[in-house]
Amino acid sequence: MVGISCLKSLLCRVQEKEIEFDVMTAIHLPVSERVLDKLADILFAADEILDMLHVEETVFDARTVAVERAAQTVYNQVNELMKTMSD
DSSP states (O other): OTTOOTTTOSHHHHTTOOSOOOHHHHTTSOHHHHHHHHHHHHHHHHHHHHHHHSSTTOOOOHHHHHHHHHHHHHHHHHHHHHHHHHO
């Protein structure tokens, strides 16, 4: 299952993320922090998409499989980029 292993994913850091994004505070943050924040949004959204697809009612036709692969690819790429940026 996606997002359950904090050893492989930075999603565990994103779970407690605030919904509100304060532009006035954010402008004073380093660019890398702002980029990581937006990447966290993408990572969280990709995880939500994968969760939506992994319910019993989902019929895995060609379109659904393509969406799943794309979302998993985005998740993996963003996760790796976040790891690189946070090291």
